[in-house]
Amino acid sequence: MxxxxxxxxxxxxxxxxxxxxxxxVDVYKNKITGFxxxxxxxxxxxxxxxxxxxxxxxxxxxxxxxxxxxxDILDGEIDEVHLRRRVGMVFAVxxxxxxxxxxxxxxxxxxxxxxxxxxxxxxxxxxxxxxxxWDEVKDRLNSSALKLSGGQQQRLCLARTLALEPxxxxxxxxxxxxxxxxxxxxxxxxNELKKEYTIVLVSNNTKQIARITDYAAxxxxxxxxxxxxxxxxxxxxxxxxxxxxxxxKFG
Amino acid sequence: xxxxxxxxxxxxxxxxxxxxxxxxxxxxLIFIFILSEGIPLFHKVGLKNIIFGFKWxxxxxxxxxxxxxxxxxxxxxxxxxxxxxxxxxxxxYLSEYxxxxxxxxxxxxxxxxxxxxxxxxxxxxxxxIVPLVRNFLGGPGFSLLATSIILGVMIFPxxxxxxxxxxxxxPKTYREGSFAMGATKWQTIYKVIIPSARSGILASxxxxxxxxxxxxxxxxMVAGNALRIPTSILDPLRTLTSNIALELAYATxxxxxxxxxxxxxxxxxxxxxxxxxxxxxxxxxxx
Amino acid sequence: MRISPNFVDKIVKIGLNFQAxxxxxxxxxxxxxxxxxxxxYLNLEFIFSSPEDMGRHGGIFSTxxxxxxxxxxxxxIATPLGVGTAIFLTEYTKESWFTKIIxxxxxxxxxxxxxxxxxxxxxFFVVKLGMGWSLMAGVLTITIMILPTIIRTSEEAVKTVPxxxxxxxxxxxxxxxxTVTKVVLPSxxxxxxxxxxxxxxxxxxxxxxxxxxxxxxxxxxxxxxxxGRTMAVHFYILAREGISMEKAYATALVLVxxxxxxxxxxxxxxxxxxxxxS
Numbered sequence: 091m092x093x094x095x096x097x098x099x100x101x102x103x104x105x106x107x108x109x110x111x112x113x114x115v116d117v118y119k120n121k122i123t124g125f126x127x128x129x130x131x132x133x134x135x136x137x138x139x140x141x142x143x144x145x146x147x148x149x150x151x152x153x154x155x156x157x158x159x160x161x162d163i164l165d166g167e168i169d170e171v172h173l174r175r176r177v178g179m180v181f182a183v184x185x186x187x188x189x190x191x192x193x194x195x196x197x198x199x200x201x202x203x204x205x206x207x208x209x210x211x212x213x214x215x216x217x218x219x220x221x222x223x224w225d226e227v228k229d230r231l232n233s234s235a236l237k238l239s240g241g242q243q244q245r246l247c248l249a250r251t252l253a254l255e256p257x258x259x260x261x262x263x264x265x266x267x268x269x270x271x272x273x274x275x276x277x278x279x280x281n282e283l284k285k286e287y288t289i290v291l292v293s294n295n296t297k298q299i300a301r302i303t304d305y306a307a308x309x310x311x312x313x314x315x316x317x318x319x320x321x322x323x324x325x326x327x328x329x330x331x332x333x334x335x336x337x338x339k340f341g
Numbered sequence: 342x343x344x345x346x347x348x349x350x351x352x353x354x355x356x357x358x359x360x361x362x363x364x365x366x367x368x369x370l371i372f373i374f375i376l377s378e379g380i381p382l383f384h385k386v387g388l389k390n391i392i393f394g395f396k397w398x399x400x401x402x403x404x405x406x407x408x409x410x411x412x413x414x415x416x417x418x419x420x421x422x423x424x425x426x427x428x429x430x431x432x433x434y435l436s437e438y439x440x441x442x443x444x445x446x447x448x449x450x451x452x453x454x455x456x457x458x459x460x461x462x463x464x465x466x467x468x469x470i471v472p473l474v475r476n477f478l479g480g481p482g483f484s485l486l487a488t489s490i491i492l493g494v495m496i497f498p499x500x501x502x503x504x505x506x507x508x509x510x511x512p513k514t515y516r517e518g519s520f521a522m523g524a525t526k527w528q529t530i531y532k533v534i535i536p537s538a539r540s541g542i543l544a545s546x547x548x549x550x551x552x553x554x555x556x557x558x559x560x561x562m563v564a565g566n567a568l569r570i571p572t573s574i575l576d577p578l579r580t581l582t583s584n585i586a587l588e589l590a591y592a593t594x595x596x597x598x599x600x601x602x603x604x605x606x607x608x609x610x611x612x613x614x615x616x617x618x619x620x621x622x623x624x625x626x627x628x
Numbered sequence: 629m630r631i632s633p634n635f636v637d638k639i640v641k642i643g644l645n646f647q648a649x650x651x652x653x654x655x656x657x658x659x660x661x662x663x664x665x666x667x668x669y670l671n672l673e674f675i676f677s678s679p680e681d682m683g684r685h686g687g688i689f690s691t692x693x694x695x696x697x698x699x700x701x702x703x704x705i706a707t708p709l710g711v712g713t714a715i716f717l718t719e720y721t722k723e724s725w726f727t728k729i730i731x732x733x734x735x736x737x738x739x740x741x742x743x744x745x746x747x748x749x750x751x752f753f754v755v756k757l758g759m760g761w762s763l764m765a766g767v768l769t770i771t772i773m774i775l776p777t778i779i780r781t782s783e784e785a786v787k788t789v790p791x792x793x794x795x796x797x798x799x800x801x802x803x804x805x806x807t808v809t810k811v812v813l814p815s816x817x818x819x820x821x822x823x824x825x826x827x828x829x830x831x832x833x834x835x836x837x838x839x840x841x842x843x844x845x846x847x848x849x850x851x852x853x854x855x856g857r858t859m860a861v862h863f864y865i866l867a868r869e870g871i872s873m874e875k876a877y878a879t880a881l882v883l884v885x886x887x888x889x890x891x892x893x894x895x896x897x898x899x900x901x902x903x904x905x906s
Contacts (some may be wrong), residue, residue, distance in 0.1 A: 123690075143799055174801040181799075185792045188815060197810070199798040247796075254801060354720055364779065365733040367772045371748045377645065378751055427651050432649035438641065447652070447894065454655050456887045458825070458833025458860050462868045462881050465658060494654060504833045525637040534815020536658035555834040558864055582743045582836075589750065589840055604747045608740070615739035 092119040094258060094288040095140060100154035102135055102312075107136045111312040112154065117258075117305075122280060122289040124303030124320065128340060129311035133292045134276075137260040137334035140290070141177035142170040153287035158258070165294040176201070178251035179232065182263040191227050194235045194246060213253055214254045221249035221277045241272025248279060258265055258288045266296065277302050296336050300324050359490035372608075379605035382598040384434065390602070391602055395567050397584070398611050399596040406603055408570045412578040413554055414608070416488045420553035423493025425546050426509045428500030432545075435501070436508040437530055448502075463559030466491040471563055480575030483565030492556060496549035503548060507541020508534060547618040554603070556609060557582040580606045635659040638774045641647035659884065665700030666881025669874045673792045674874035675882070679846050683862060684872050688879055690848040695886075697763055697849060699831045702770040706789060707824055709771075711813075714820075717779075719808055745773045749841035761855040766842025773837055774827035781826065786812060787820025818898040825894035829887050859883050 092242040095117035110132045114313050117123045125133040127234060139156060139279070142163065143215050163173055195214040203305055205209055207290070214231070218224040223245040227238070235246055244264055251259060261280075265273040293299055300305050300320060308316040315330045316323055316332040327333045334340060381389060386404050394405020430605050435444060475482030511534050519529040535542070565577020566587060579587075585600050585607075592600055642851040673687060680686035713730070721727050749769030759765040788810050797807040813820075843855035844865060857865075859879060 141799070143795070146795060146798065171801050171803050174799060179799045181796070183791075183792070185796045187793060187796060187811060197797070201800070201802055236773075250800065334871055350808040357716035357720055358711050360709050361716040361730050363709055364713060364737060364775060367775070368733045368737050370752060371744070371772075374748055374756070408892065429650045431648050434644045438644060439648070450652075450655070451890050452826075453888060454658075456829040456833065456891065458835070458863075458883055458887070460833070460860055460864045460867070461662065461810065461834050461883065462658070464863070464876065464880060465661060465883075467663075467867065494658075497655065497793075525633045527637045528633055528849065532667045537845060540901055551739055555743065557741070562868060568737065582741065585743055585747060585876050586839075587837055589747065601747065601751070603804065604744055608744060611741060611744075612736070612741055615670055615736060616741075619735060626887040 091121075093117070094158065096157045096291075097136070097139075098155045098157070098206070100136070100139065100152070100156060101137065102132070102150060102152050105149050108174070109225060109312055110254035111335040113308055113309075113312075113314050115314055115317055117288060117290055119288050120286075121283055121304040122302055122304040123290055125290065125292045125307050125309060126159070126294060126299050126335070127309035127315075128294065128335070132312040133307075133309045134262050136309070137179070137181075137262060137290055137292055138286050140258070140260055141179055142168075142175050143174075143179060145170060152166055153253065155230065161295035163317075176205050176206060176256055177258045177260060178254050179260045179275075180244070180247050180251055180262065180264045182266050184240060184247050184267075185239070185247055187245050188236060189234070190232045191235045191238070191246065195250050195253045197250065202204040217249040217253040220252050222275050224237075224249045239272075241275065244272065245276060245279065250277065256287065259283065261289070261291045263293055264291070265293070266297070273298070294326075296338070308335060310335070310337050374602050375601060375608055378598060379601035379603075382595065382602045383605075385595075391599075392606065395569075397599075399588075399592070402595070404602065406584065406597045406606065407582065408568060409579055409581045409584050409603065410571050410606065410610075412564075413580040413607075415485055415578065415582055416492055416560065417550050417554045419485055419489025419574075420458070420492030421546060422494055422552060423489050424496040424549055424553075425620045426492070426547070427540060428497050431497070432501045432504040432508055432542075433530060433535075433588040435505055437526070437534070439479075452499045455502070459556055459559040460562070461494060462491050462495050463562035466559065468500070474575065476603040478575055480573075481565055481577055483563060483577045484575045485571050485578055486497055486563075487575075488560055488564045488606075491555045492561055495556065495559065496552050500545045501547045503545035504538070504542045507545065508572050509537040510541070511537045520586055542623040544618055547621060548615060551611065551614050551618065554580075555582060555613070557586045557605075561586060581610075584587055632779040636739050651800060652707055654791055660886050662880050666877040666879075669878035670881050671772025676880055678848065679862070679875075680740050681865050682871055683697065683846070683875055688859060688862060688875075688882065689847055691857050691859045691862040692882070693848055693856040693880075694763075694842070695832060695860070696860055698766050698838065699854065701763070701767040701777035702774060702831055703824060705767070705826060706771045706775050706778055706827065710775050710823075711782045713775075713779045714786055715808055715812070717783055717805065719812065728731060734776045734779050737772070738780065742773060742834055745837040746840040749837060754841055759853065762844070762853045763842055763849050764852040766838050766856075767852075769837050769841040770834065773834070774831055777830065778820075778823050779825045780820050781823025782816070782820045785816035787821070788819065788877065821897055825890050829890050832858075832886055832890070833860050833883065834858075835864045839864070859886075 093116045097113055097115050100110055100113045113136060127133050141151060144150050152164060156164050157285060185199060192214055195212055195217055198212055199210055202269060218227065223242060227241060238246060265276055276309065291303060301319045306320040306323040308315045310331055316327055316329045323332065324336060327336065343590060382404060391404050391406060393407050395405065395407055396403040396405045435447060466487055470480040470487045474484055474487050484610045515533050515537060516529055519533045560580055561583045564579060566579045566583055567577040568579055581603050584603050589600055675687055676689050677687035678690040679688060710734065717730065718728055719777045749765055751761045753765035753768050754761055793811050793815065794807055797811045839856055839861050845855035846857055849856035853878050861881060863876060863879040863883060866872055866879060
């Protein structure tokens with residue numbers, strides 16, 4: 091199996107507060123990897139390092155290494171703008187840009203100078219279809235994205251990320267504010283998407299992790315407690331903490 | 342993977358830095374040129390003879406601007422006496438008594454009034470206020486009183502909108518707390534709201550003062566421009582600003598330098614006022 | 629006898645009511661007087677013919693053109709400078725001694741009265757740089773004068789753009805400048821425009837800073853080096869020198885109507901833009 095992302099002894103702190111205490115983990119290509127753990131476990135910060143969105147946090151210090159396809163992305167020479175095209179991200183709260191549905195999806199492609207009408211239109215359509223949103227919005231691509239429901243907005247954000255044509259998709263608790271039906275739609279979309287993309291899903295909904303991920307990692311207080319195939323982690327965890335978390339004893 | 346090649350981003354940052362520095366450059370130029378023209382005369386004639394001199398006869402070597410300094414402060418004080426209580430009570434009315442609709446209507450109306458050119462105020466002063474003062478109170482009509490009224494009206498919008506903002510930023514819980522103690526509305530306003538909004542209200546007065554002391558054309562039109570310290574509110578007077586504007590067009594040599602000296606004094610007064618105002622506003626933010 | 633607090637409360641309420649309407653009344657009266665006194669003399673001929681005999685006869689056409697040239701050119705220079713500075717302060721730096729100094733400079737510029745701008749423009753542009761009384765000297769002086777207003781209002785507007793939108797833009801592989809031009813500026817647009825409109829209003833009504841830099845020639849300016857007269861300056865001269873009260877009122881009316889018009893446009897654009905995607 092190919093390793094897509096590898097972190098080595100990754101440490102992160104905000105000022106004096108340690109968020110990640112030396113995390114070494116591999117993310118495999120064309121799989122869905124779930125990161126779970128209670129609030130403050132560092133799982134969200136971990137993925138925000140993977141596309142260098144962490145750069146926008148104030149006084150964050152990072153040490154260790156993060157490789158994508160064998161290249162260290164924490165190297166100061168790396169073009170983080172280019173990195174973010176390869177590693178897309180969907181946030182916990184859907185944040186549509188205040189413009190039309192079409193322009194939201196086209197935002198990324200247009201930055202890459204993909205402006206030609208037909209090519210852009212088919213890319214937008216393709217992305218919306220992959221996010222299972224096309225049928226609901228195909229007649230109103232020019233209306234404001236802010237008028238969509240919360241679930242639709244989150245799928246719009248997924249489609250917008252897909253339009254970047256990334257290799258990796260990072261999702262930071264994408265369903266935390268959504269109803270079960272919207273959640274199901276997103277999960278369905280992710281299941282299809284793993285054929286083409288490497289997906290990292292951060293969630294503290296253990297059932298969701300169990301449902302759709304291939305690999306699962308459990309984090310606690312900035313440390314990776316357990317990592318393995320989802321089946322193994324959920325049926326036969328080797329750590330007591332993992333078991334307690336999965337059974338809902340804390341978190 | 343592609344390495345960093347963000348030359349355009351760097352270019353943009355340099356340009357924007359240059360833009361931001363331009364404000365400092367302009368401020369620097371203004372100071373340098375007003376000071377370099379204004380200071381020499383202080384050396385030649387003597388600081389004391391200019392600032393505390395009573396006689397302004399620039400073509401005959403007398404550059405005393407003391408009456409103008411006094412007059413500038415008098416009209417500013419007068420404007421405040423007219424504008425501050427009226428403006429503040431208007432702001433209190435708007436924030437505590439009026440309905441939402443009135444607020445929505447009055448905000449743009451005030452902005453509009455703040456935008457009316459000062460020369461228009463001065464003109465109306467000449468047509469209506471000056472004759473009123475002359476006929477009912479005596480004197481030439483062009484007077485400290487007429488100037489104070491006109492400037493007072495001109496600083497209304499400034500005083501109202503800034504103290505209104507200050508009053509509105511007093512947390513609702515303060516009001517509720519006071520009402521819960523059995524205080525009447527006025528007691529609440531007087532004892533709780535005004536004290537909490539104090540520094541914002543003060544800032545509105547100081548900014549109003551800044552506008553009044555710097556006003557030129559309207560003052561020229563209604564002040565009468567006499568070269569002495571007024572002894573009553575019905576006497577005419579000349580401010581620092583009017584002195585510059587009245588004579589700059591034709592002044593040459595030392596006369597022109599004298600006007601720049603007047604400018605230097607004005608600049609110093611304004612900077613002190615600004616400093617006090619920023620201090621008052623900053624204190625409000627810190628609280 | 630002690631007066632009951634409730635009685636005081638009522639008196640105060642009545643007093644404040646009365647006083648608020650009195651104040652607003654004065655302000656309305658100002659506009660009304662200008663309107664009623666000026667409108668009989670205001671017609672198309674007044675607007676489209678140039679002043680004759682020092683303004684005693686004819687209209688104000690050349691001063692309208694002078695005003696438009698002055699204001700448009702000043703805004704044209706001050707807007708990129710001002711918005712650029714605001715963008716620099718909010719997007720490109722963290723709070724530091726450097727931003728503090730720049731903010732101090734902007735605040736100081738904002739506090740300088742217009743007569744000192746006139747004094748500076750006169751000695752620097754007109755005399756030292758040898759521009760003479762000219763449109764150019766007027767434009768540069770007014771540019772500096774309105775710059776702080778544009779910077780402050782733009783900065784306020786830019787600050788209201790939610791941080792989330794920027795984060796999303798960056799995550800979609802935008803650079804800082806792309807984020808600024810595609811997300812921040814469009815969202816802050818209405819606020820920035822309001823600031824620009826305020827500045828337009830201030831430049832239209834300005835007299836002291838204009839008269840000593842642009843001069844007061846009644847001829848139509850045909851180049852940047854020509855002197856010219858704005859409506860406000862024309863009005864000041866008409867009124868101060870008692871040339872013609874009728875023409876003065878009519879000019880005042882045009883001035884006030886322009887200011888009103890500018891304000892209405894600003895509100896219109898603001899409402900239109902903000903209601904589109906919300």
